[in-house]
Amino acid sequence: MxxxxxxxxxxxxxxxxxxxxxxxxxxxxxxxxxxxxxxxxxxxxxxxxxxxxxxxxxxxxxxxxxxxxxxxxxxxxxxxxxxxxRPKFIDGKMLYDVLSITDKSMNEEVNKYVFSQEEYKEYIEMWVHEIKTPISSSKLVIENNKNEQTLSILEEIEKIENFIEQVLYYSKSNELEKDYIIRKTSLRKCINNVIKRNKKIIRENKISIEIDDFESLIYCDSKWLEFILNQIIINSIKYIGNYKTNRKLEKIGGKIKIYIKENINNIELYINDNGVGIDEKDLHKVFEKGFTGTNGRKFKKSTGMGLYISKKLCSKMYLGIDINSKINEYTTVKITFPQNNMTEV
Known part of the structure; x- marks a missing residue:
């Protein structure tokens, strides 16, 4: 004053x-x-x-x-x-009382909003778990009645399953600590699980997978990590494309290479593909919510949520995630893991 x-x-x-x-x-x-x-x-x-x-x-x-x-x-x-x-002078008392009343009112409104959001979140999580039953039943029916049409339906059901998984992980991403257990995890095992999960679409798109020989252990929650890896692998498969969208596939087939680099304080995981790449002007926006960019409009298959959720989860788990790309040549996603469970990267 x-x-x-x-x-x-x-x-x-x-x-x-x-x-x-x-x-x-x-x-x-x-x-x-x-x-x-x-x-x-x-x-x-x-x-x-x-x-x-x-x-x-x-x-x-x-x-x-x-x-x-x-x-x-x-x-x-x-x-x-x-x-x-509360001050001792009259105008200060009045201001203090006004602030107290508005603070109480604000807290009441915030509590209403929090309750509403919590209720909505609980409903979404319940819906996700309930919808899994008819999906599993549908997949079982298709498994017992395999033909060209049912296999095509199965492919679409698997896409739906991935979107549902995005919804579930997005709803939990703000309260990750409630469902997150840090333990020593085999990075190779997590990668293998994700590759196995997507083996059908990888085979159909004739994409070769090259994984370096490593047995690194990381501190992470395997469930959340596999979700992140799955989003990256799905994007790689999607944007490797086909002969119409990716001309270089006429000479060399689609390829995803996975390798690591071990440093003193961290382990860097690299997932590289020879897809269509990302336009330089879009590169700094790929982790933004709902951003699809040039490729999203071209392929018409993107929601702009996969990388956004992955980035959010990485931040919550103190993992680093970056993307490097060159249009029509390659895209490389790097995930950085701390060498111990107390280091932030």
Whole structure:
């Protein structure tokens, strides 16, 4: 609180007091009161008013300085009304009471919103688990009645299954810590599980998989990691494309190469494909929610959610994820794992 601003704020009060003392001195002169008495009254008036203004300024300045210090130290600024004390001056009390009422009202509205979101999340999770039953039944029927038409239906059902999985993981991504267990995990085993899961579509698209020989152990939750790897592998398969969308496949077949690089503090996993690549202007946006870019519009198969959820989950698990790409040549996704369960990358 600046002293100049303070006196500017009370200037009307000062002017009125000056007018009062001037009028009082004028009356005392008319009454022919001794000059010494008048001087005494004037000096006393100046002293008392100065004490009042200085005390009031110090009281307010100290309070607002404390409030600003608390505010600067807070990460969550909305907690300010809870932490400050009720002041002793009247306008400060009114402001404090107003802030307390608005804070209470805001908390009530936030709680309503949180409850609504939680209710919606629970419904989504229940729906995801319920929808798995008819999907599994449909797959079983197809398995027992294999022909060209049913296998085509199976392919579409598997796409639906992937989208449903995205919904489930997205709904859980804000509260990952409730369903996340860090333990030593075989990176190779997670990769093999994802490749096995997608072996049908990999075979149909005649894509070769090349995996370096490694047996690295990482600290992670295998379930969440396999979801992330699955999104990346699906994208690689999708954007390797076919002879119409990827001309170089006429000379060399589609290929996904998986390898690692071990450093002192981390392990880097690389997933490289020889697909259509990503336009340079789209590269920094690929992790944005709903972003499909040039390839998404070209292939018309993208929701823009897979990489967004993967990035979100990696951030929650303290994993790094980056993409490097060159249009019409390659795309490489790098996932960085800490060498221990306490390191953030």
């Amino acid at each position: 600046n002293i100049k601003d303070y006196f500017k704020d009370i200037q009307i009060s000062i002017i009125l007091r000056l007018l009062f003392i001037m009028f009082l001195i004028y009356i005392l002169n008319l009454l022919q009161v001794d000059k010494i008495t008048i001087y005494f009254i004037l000096i006393l008036w100046i002293i008392l008013n100065s004490i009042e203004f200085i005390y009031d300024y110090i009281k307010r300045a100290n309070y607002y300085r404390e409030v600003l210090n608390i505010l600067e130290g807070l990460d969550k600024k909305y907690l300010l009304p809870v932490l400050i004390q």
